[in-house]
């Protein structure tokens with residue numbers, strides 16, 4: 001568990017709204033972080049979700065966390081090479097801006113770009129279908145080329161996600177990036193309810209780490225496992241949860257999370273290599 005005092009380090013709670021702007025870029029030159037010599041899991045049976053930990057949030061939302069779930073093999077390199085990444089532009093106010101990340105979407109029934117991702121989806125369904133009553137069927141892939149790529153505060157509310165509880169499961173590969181969650185209504189609301197309605201009923205703490213060390217996983221992290229520069233893996237305190245997603249980590253947002261909370265991946269000035277996020281969603285949600 002992290003020390004309570006660390007929750008109130010003001011430096012950790014800037015209202016850094018990730019911006020949906022940024023110059024067009026090509027795939028980052030920095031080498032991918034987080035590959036090692038083990039084989040990538042090939043079947044769902046090899047991907048146990050034993051050890052996933054649920055954290056109840058306010059307003060009927062929850063997140064499940066499982067660090068180091070899918071770490072082996074050359075999955076990240078293959079995705080960087082093989083996925084037909086697309087740049088998108090999107091209207092914002094009176095302008096059309098570049099979406100600051102590259103994207104590729106796989107609809108229901110479409111073959112995913114790597115067999116491990118099919119195994120991941122099947123393992124997620126084996127675990128979550130009984131609870132959700134439906135399957136995760138689509139996969140959205142995002143490539144954050146460097147720290148200037150980001151996703152702004154949002155919920156996945158396009159389609160059914162606006163009115164219905166759903167789950168979005170995200171596998172994070174490559175460089176560590178912060179994943180932020182806050183109650184919908186903005187940081188002022190988040191601050192107002194922090195400590196009363198409670199952003200988390202049980203503080204999300206640093207997850208127990210498996211015995212492997214950073215040294216055993218070249219390039220994966222370095223430094224303290226589960227932390228960036230001594231920072232705890234997850235901090236909360238003013239209503240915004242800041243959770244660092246590392247190579248191979250799983251986060252699942254469930255319950256009302258898409259409707260009552262927002263999430264974001266902010267830009268960072270730290271030098272970071274590419275990160276690929278794979279989001280598995282149920283039918284009719286994006």
Ligand SMILES: O=C(O)CCC(=O)C(=O)O
Nearest residue numbers: 142151156170263265277
């Ligand atoms: O990068 C991530 O993990 C989050 C992406 C996301 O929230 C989205 O595409 O809806």
Ligand SMILES: [Fe+2]
Nearest residue numbers: 154155156263
């Ligand atoms: Fe999202």
